[in-house]
Amino acid sequence: MRRTSQLVVVAGMSLALAAGCGSRTDTEEDDTGSNGETGETGDNGDKCVEPGDMTIGMAYDVGGRGDQSFNDSAAAGMDQAACEFGFNTEEGEAADGEPESAREERLRTFADAEIDPIIAVGFAYAPSVAKVAEEYPDSNFVLIDSADATGDNITNVLFAEEQGSFLVGAAAAMKSETDQIGFVGGVNVPLINKFEAGYVAGAEAVNPEIEVDVQYLTEPPDFSGFGDPAKGRTASQGMFDGGADIVYQAAGGSGAGVFEAAAASDGMAIGVDSDQYVTADPSVQDVILTSMLKRIDIAVYDYLSEVDAGEIPTGEQVYDLSVDGVGYSTSGGFVDDITDDLDDYKQQIIDGEIEVPTEPAS
Amino acid sequence: MSSALQARLTRLGLLLAAPALALLLAYAVTTLVLEIAGDPAGDVWDQILSWPEPRNLVNIINAGSVYYLSGIAVAIGFRMNLFNIGVDGQYRIAAFVAAVVAGEAWLPGYLNTAFAIVAAMAVGALWAGIAGLLRVTRGVSEVISTIMLNAVSTGLVAYLLRKLAVREEGSNDIGTREIPSDSWIGGFPLPGASNEVYGFVIIAAVVGIAYSVVINRTRFGFDLRATGQSETAAVASGVDVKRMIVISMLLSGAVAGLVGLPILFGDAYTYGVTFQSGLGFAGIAIALLGRNNAIGIVLGALLFAFLEEQANPLQIVVGVSPQIVDIMQGVIVLAVVIVYEVVARFGSRLEQRQAGRDLGTGGDAGAGRGGPGDKEVART
Numbered sequence: 001m002r003r004t005s006q007l008v009v010v011a012g013m014s015l016a017l018a019a020g021c022g023s024r025t026d027t028e029e030d031d032t033g034s035n036g037e038t039g040e041t042g043d044n045g046d047k048c049v050e051p052g053d054m055t056i057g058m059a060y061d062v063g064g065r066g067d068q069s070f071n072d073s074a075a076a077g078m079d080q081a082a083c084e085f086g087f088n089t090e091e092g093e094a095a096d097g098e099p100e101s102a103r104e105e106r107l108r109t110f111a112d113a114e115i116d117p118i119i120a121v122g123f124a125y126a127p128s129v130a131k132v133a134e135e136y137p138d139s140n141f142v143l144i145d146s147a148d149a150t151g152d153n154i155t156n157v158l159f160a161e162e163q164g165s166f167l168v169g170a171a172a173a174m175k176s177e178t179d180q181i182g183f184v185g186g187v188n189v190p191l192i193n194k195f196e197a198g199y200v201a202g203a204e205a206v207n208p209e210i211e212v213d214v215q216y217l218t219e220p221p222d223f224s225g226f227g228d229p230a231k232g233r234t235a236s237q238g239m240f241d242g243g244a245d246i247v248y249q250a251a252g253g254s255g256a257g258v259f260e261a262a263a264a265s266d267g268m269a270i271g272v273d274s275d276q277y278v279t280a281d282p283s284v285q286d287v288i289l290t291s292m293l294k295r296i297d298i299a300v301y302d303y304l305s306e307v308d309a310g311e312i313p314t315g316e317q318v319y320d321l322s323v324d325g326v327g328y329s330t331s332g333g334f335v336d337d338i339t340d341d342l343d344d345y346k347q348q349i350i351d352g353e354i355e356v357p358t359e360p361a362s
Numbered sequence: 363m364s365s366a367l368q369a370r371l372t373r374l375g376l377l378l379a380a381p382a383l384a385l386l387l388a389y390a391v392t393t394l395v396l397e398i399a400g401d402p403a404g405d406v407w408d409q410i411l412s413w414p415e416p417r418n419l420v421n422i423i424n425a426g427s428v429y430y431l432s433g434i435a436v437a438i439g440f441r442m443n444l445f446n447i448g449v450d451g452q453y454r455i456a457a458f459v460a461a462v463v464a465g466e467a468w469l470p471g472y473l474n475t476a477f478a479i480v481a482a483m484a485v486g487a488l489w490a491g492i493a494g495l496l497r498v499t500r501g502v503s504e505v506i507s508t509i510m511l512n513a514v515s516t517g518l519v520a521y522l523l524r525k526l527a528v529r530e531e532g533s534n535d536i537g538t539r540e541i542p543s544d545s546w547i548g549g550f551p552l553p554g555a556s557n558e559v560y561g562f563v564i565i566a567a568v569v570g571i572a573y574s575v576v577i578n579r580t581r582f583g584f585d586l587r588a589t590g591q592s593e594t595a596a597v598a599s600g601v602d603v604k605r606m607i608v609i610s611m612l613l614s615g616a617v618a619g620l621v622g623l624p625i626l627f628g629d630a631y632t633y634g635v636t637f638q639s640g641l642g643f644a645g646i647a648i649a650l651l652g653r654n655n656a657i658g659i660v661l662g663a664l665l666f667a668f669l670e671e672q673a674n675p676l677q678i679v680v681g682v683s684p685q686i687v688d689i690m691q692g693v694i695v696l697a698v699v700i701v702y703e704v705v706a707r708f709g710s711r712l713e714q715r716q717a718g719r720d721l722g723t724g725g726d727a728g729a730g731r732g733g734p735g736d737k738e739v740a741r742t
Contacts, residue, residue, distance in 0.1 A: 057678070092678045095685065097640030099428075100629060101421040101557075102674050108417075109675040123534040124636045135556065148533050188520060189635050191534040219520030220635035221454070 049086035056082065056304065057090045057110035059103070061122030063227045064093035067253040068279040069272060070226075070296070074121045074144065076274070077300030085308040090115055094124065096223055103128040111136040117307060119300060120144065123191060129154060140312050142303055144296060145191060147316055156316045157299045161191070162198030162356045163349050164292040164326030165248070167342050168270050169202025171290055171328065172246040173210050174338050175268065180211040182239035184232060184258055186225040186251035188216035190359075195250035195272070195292070197357045205345070205354070213239045214360075217254055226252035233257030240265035246289060248272070259284035268334070277331035291329040295319060322350045365716075372712060380705045381661075384697035391693045392686060405680045410672045410687075416555035422667045423552075423559050427566040428624050428638075429663035432645025434573050435618035437654040439504075441577060442610040443590040448493055448508025449618040450642025451515030456486040457622030458519045458538070461633035462526060464626075465539035474545040479565075479623060486619020487612040489515065494611030498604040504611065512642075523633070537634025547627040562624035569617060574656035586610055618642065647695045653702070666691060 058078055060071045075091075082089050090113070092106045107128055110118045116139050120129050123146035130149035133141045140153050147156040172181045183199050185192040196214055203210050215235045217225030225231060232254035236247045240261055248270040249258040255272060262269040263284050271280065271291030280288060299319050306313050319325020327346075330336060348354045389407075396403040414422060432449055439446035460482035467474050493511060496502040527536040549558030577583040589596040589606050597603055621641050622633075630637065648666055652658030673687040 090678050092675070093683070097638060098670075098674075099421075099425055099625070099638050100636070101424065102670070105418070105421065105671070105674050106678070109678050113678070126535060127630075127636075146534050148530070148535055187635075189534065190529065190536055219516050220523070221637045221639040222516060223639075 048083040051082070051088045052086045053088075054086075055088040055090055055113075055115045057092070057113075057115035057118040059106050059110070059118065059120045059125060060091065060093040061124060061226075062094045062096050062223050063253045065091060067227070068276065069252050069255060069274050070294075071121055071252075072279060073274045073294065073296040074119065074300050077297035078119065078304065080297070081301050081304035081308070085304065087304065087308075094122075096227070097221075100127060104132055107132040107141070108135070111139045116140055117142055117303075117312070119303075121296070122146075123148070140307075140314075142300075144299070150315075152314060155303060155312075155314050157296075157303070158316060158318045159294050159296075159299075160318070160320035160326055160356075161250075161292075161294055162194045162201075162358050163321045164294060164328065165195045165198030165250075166202035166205070166349065166354075166356045167321075167328045167345060168248055168290055168292045169199035169204075170206045170345050171202075171335050171338060171342055172199075172248060172270060173203040173206035174341065175289060175335070176207075176210070176244075176246050178243050178245045179207060179209065180213070180242075180244045182213040182236060182244040182247035183215070184235050184239075184247060184249045184251050184254075185214070185216040186218070186249075186254055187223050188219050192216070192250050193360055194358045195248075197360045199248050200360065201357055202345070211244075213242065213244055215239070217251060225254055228254050229257035229260070231257065233261045236261040236269070237265065240267045246270065248292070250292075256280065256284075259287055262287040271329070275329040275331055277329060285332065288332060289334045290332075293327045293329055295325050295327070298325065321346055365720075369713075369716070373709070376705050376709045380701045381698065383701045383705075384694055387697040387701070388690050388693040392690045395689055396682070396686065401682045401686075402680060406676060406682050406686065409676055409679055410669065412672070414668075414672065416552050417557050418671050420552050420555045420557045420559050422664065422671045423563065424624065424628070425667035425670065426660075426664040427560055427563045428621060428641060429644055429648050429666055430566050430659060431569060431617060431621045431624075432641050433648035433652055433659040433663055434569055434645075434656070435614050435621065436642075436645045436649035437652070437659060438573065438610055438614040438617060440649055440654050441590050442586050442606065443593075444497075444607065444610060444614070445505045446490060446493070446508055446611065446614045446618075447505055447646065448490060448511050448515075448642070449614070449621065449645050450640065451508070451512035452486040452489045452615050452618035453621035453642055454637075454639070455489055455515045455519055456482040456619035457626055457637065458522065458633045459485045460619075460623060461538040461541070461626055462522075464541040464545055465632065467542050467545065471544045474542070475547060475627060478541075478545075478627075479620070482619040482623055483616040484619070487616040490611045490615025490618060491608065494608040497611075498607050523635075527634075535634055535636070537632040539632070541627070541631045545627075546631060547624075549628055558628075560624040560628035562628055565620070566624070569620065570656045570660065573617075582609075618645075621645070647691065650695055651698050665694075 056078060058074065063071050065071055065075045078089055081087060094103060103125055107118055107120065111132065118139060119142040121144050125143060126146040126148035129141050129143045133151050133154050137153060142155045142157060143149055144157045147158060181203060183196050185196055200212050203212055217231040217235055232249060232251050236258040239247050246268045247258055247262060249255040250272045258269050259280055268289040269287050271288050273294045275293060276291045277285055277288045299317065303313065328342065330339065349356060393403045396406055435449045436446055460478040463481045464474055464478035469477050489511060493504045493507040496507045497504050523536065526538060528539050529536045547561040549561050551558050585601045585606060589601055589603055593603055625638060644666060648659060648662040651662035669687045669690060673684040676682045676684045
């Protein structure tokens with residue numbers, strides 16, 4: 001599986017120059033046993049409810065299903081809901097460097113096929129959701145990670161990424177032996193800056209003297225930083241070589257490279273969005289200290305369960321620490337000895353005693 | 363007289379044979395890939411080759427106009443034997459500057475638009491001009507310098523965007539100040555479509571016509587083509603090659619500066635983090651596909667836009683990844699390059715045979731070596 005996907009990447013890259021299109025590892029399915037076949041969920045296993053006549057559409061961000069992180073988290077929520085409530089699903093995926101009209105057209109294709117609700121994963125869909133939701137007032141749209149498009153038929157799902165990142169930053173500072181840790185961001189955009197800000201604040205709350213190396217893989221409009229493991233590997237290798245022993249990655253599909261670098265340098269890494277101890281390649285499992293959980297799966301599942309109950313929520317739905325919309329994972333047992341301290345910080349954030357910044361200090 | 367007509371027909375036949383062959387090859391390879399992967403090739407082709415809805419047609423024309431400008435920018439360099447890989451960086455920095463200038467709105471209405479367009483062309487030209495100057499003063503290959511300048515452009519724009527961007531509280535998007543609506547370039551509707559064709563399409567067409575006229579009908583264009591075909595010959599006939607290199611890089615960059623503007627003035631009205639990327643590289647493929655010909659590039663640009671638009675719903679409708687189009691586009695470009703070479707050799711052999719027959723020798727003079735250089739050799 002691994003080798004094939006690498007082959008595809010190489011082939012894709014050589015074509016990219018000719019075709020002028022981004023190459024991506026879109027054939028990489030996650031190997032956790034979750035349903036790999038697209039669009040055919042709901043008939044897997046005997047516990048699932050027989051699909052009815054309702055179909056959900058999900059428009060992924062760049063990377064799509066199989067990124068082991070951001071998009072997979074959304075997919076997991078949809079799969080679970082589809083299984084429990086008997087929904088059919090259809091999926092579409094963004095390409096790197098596609099025009100705005102391609103995103104709009106993806107949403108319209110769903111709407112024309114009477115697929116409802118339509119879930120758009122990622123803030124890049126904000127302008128297209130705003131436009132298409134107006135064209136199709138009878139369809140319902142969910143926009144994840146953005147409140148920029150609003151309307152009667154739009155639900156905005158927002159996360160307090162900085163709060164979850166604060167906790168894994170604190171964990172990193174407690175576990176670091178060199179007092180030097182790192183942060184690898186996929187693309188230098190405000191969303192990922194929130195992860196950085198929280199992480200640095202958390203680490204400094206534990207150890208004000210700690211040194212945090214920060215690096216972003218690409219600058220917008222180049223979004224390849226969310227899907228290029230080689231870049232993630234190079235950047236984090238530099239940090240490990242420079243003395244950091246724990247690196248947090250908020251880089252989508254590029255995170256796999258950070259895990260590889262950690263494994264090669266006897267360091268540790270922190271996963272993002274999904275519980276990556278479970279979703280990442282088994283060969284790098286042992287280096288994943290914890291993961292900052294951004295429960296897009298729960299948000300999607302919550303929404304769909306309300307849809308199943310016949311009430312469609314609209315407006316902003318904020319997922320923060322108080323509702324466990326963000327958090328940290330304990331798989332692997334590496335942070336078992338510090339969960340009390342971390343939960344203490346968590347309570348202080350919920351109570352408002354600690355206010356986590358959403359923008360990096362500098 | 364009739365032989366002249368016949369020669370013309372042969373030339374036309376050869377001209378059409380090459381792209382037709384390339385498309386057939388792309389069709390075959392793509393079908394093969396789909397079959398091997400076990401995907402329904404028939405359904406995929408049904409979707410891709412179906413007649414687009416009016417609103418999809420509008421999208422194709424719009425995307426095509428952007429690709430067209432990019433293709434022309436690259437083609438100007440190609441004609442001069444310059445490989446301007448930097449169109450990508452040039453259009454991004456130019457679109458950014460245009461967005462900032464137009465967003466600040468120092469001038470009213472369309473004056474503001476015109477000023478922003480001129481600024482974009484100037485910045486694009488300047489950015490490409492750096493590579494031109496490095497080439498003539500220091501002998502730095504423009505391939506290397508434009509690649510490097512792409513990276514510099516990305517970093518510079520990202521840095522400046524952070525400095526100048528406006529961001530609403532809590533938003534995950536940042537962008538330049540929105541262009542006031544009286545400076546937008548309006549579109550025109552197509553029957554049955556809910557969206558509009560960019561007004562900028564007209565400017566793209568004007569650029570195409572200007573390109574064609576300058577290259578084919580002016581002294582400058584002649585010098586440019588001559589330098590591209592043989593630098594030594596151009597020098598011998600009194601062409602200042604260094605000057606030509608700088609000027610053609612400036613022109614290529616100026617057109618590259620226009621690439622992002624249809625989107626900016628017709629759709630986005632701001633340069634943000636999701637502004638479309640990668641247009642410059644698409645231009646390279648499209649210029650190759652269109653053989654640097656103004657009409658050829660129209661066809662190439664529309665073909666690329668058509669394939670991408672039609673493939674977009676593939677995953678939803680057929681369950682096949684739309685990335686199959688990347689394979690298709692790659693094969694088309696490769697095939698076009700190869701097939702043209704083959705057809706050109708075949709053509710020159712035909713010509714030689716004809717010449718041989720006309721001279722009454724009956725043999726095919728010079729045949730056996732083949733190659734596109736033969737004609738020139740024969741003439742000297």
